[in-house]
Amino acid sequence: MVTGESGYFACAANFLRGRKCIFCGSFRVLHTARGYVKCQHCGKSKSLAKLRREIEILKGFYQLQPAYRLAQDLGVDTKVTTRVYRRLREALFHVTELEGGKLKGEIELDEAYFGGRRKGKRGRGAAGKSIVFGLLEREGRVYTRVVTYLTAEELMRHIQAHTRKGSVYYTDAFRGYQSLRRYGKHHIIHHQRAFVGRGRNHINGIEGFWSYAKHVLYHYRGVSRYHFPMYLKEIEYRFNHRRENLFKRFLKLYFGYVSP
Numbered sequence: 001m002v003t004g005e006s007g008y009f010a011c012a013a014n015f016l017r018g019r020k021c022i023f024c025g026s027f028r029v030l031h032t033a034r035g036y037v038k039c040q041h042c043g044k045s046k047s048l049a050k051l052r053r054e055i056e057i058l059k060g061f062y063q064l065q066p067a068y069r070l071a072q073d074l075g076v077d078t079k080v081t082t083r084v085y086r087r088l089r090e091a092l093f094h095v096t097e098l099e100g101g102k103l104k105g106e107i108e109l110d111e112a113y114f115g116g117r118r119k120g121k122r123g124r125g126a127a128g129k130s131i132v133f134g135l136l137e138r139e140g141r142v143y144t145r146v147v148t149y150l151t152a153e154e155l156m157r158h159i160q161a162h163t164r165k166g167s168v169y170y171t172d173a174f175r176g177y178q179s180l181r182r183y184g185k186h187h188i189i190h191h192q193r194a195f196v197g198r199g200r201n202h203i204n205g206i207e208g209f210w211s212y213a214k215h216v217l218y219h220y221r222g223v224s225r226y227h228f229p230m231y232l233k234e235i236e237y238r239f240n241h242r243r244e245n246l247f248k249r250f251l252k253l254y255f256g257y258v259s260p
Helices: 006-015 047-062 065-073 078-098 152-162 175-182 204-218 230-238 245-254
Strands: 029-031 036-039 046-049 106-114 130-137 142-147 170-171 185-188
Touching: 006 047, 036 047, 047 065, 047 078, 047 245, 065 078, 078 230, 078 245, 106 204, 130 152, 130 204, 142 152, 142 175, 142 230, 152 175, 170 175, 175 185, 204 230, 230 245
Parallel strands: 106 170, 170 185
Antiparallel strands: 029 036, 036 046, 106 130, 130 142
């Protein structure tokens, strides 16, 4: 088994050499006089120089390098790296919404606040921040959604849409979750009490995800409110596929290549 970061990138070796089609995975490829790789199976072609550049940019994306810094390292215009990053994030946004059915079993629910440069009130009611509602299936996936208001109706709408009725829910004491007991078994964690988090009565999983998300966002040194949902879904995708070769998945999403 190949380990380490170089092992993650090994899946691109034949693409970089022009021996394999990036679109269908066929080895029946030809090199043209114009420097293109043309596939005899699917009929598609692509400049080998452009292909190599885009794969290098996807490596930078995998490594959480900001687009402007990667552009400097590769000696290309920032617009080039930004365009590749944006295209992949748009694909990740749609894929995370389409992936896998509803969460089930033991589910942790919580909200987090992102953004805002000014110091001041933190937590619920903090001004100038994006509100994110999160649902985490223990030992499984997470689902996130940027919300405008934290109302019981808004929260229950997302809970019913993305979890199975009869699941076991863990939340803090926020009153917006009061009606949750009608949908499944509801455990409330009172953070102000002693011995919080003993046994299974905790929301450490979703709180750990918030820490992970903020760590990833730190690499980008600030994200606009407009683009924040796409960055959030990228982080969600990274978390949900954390046990897989993310770089290989990014290649598939960006180029449409389906690994055999």
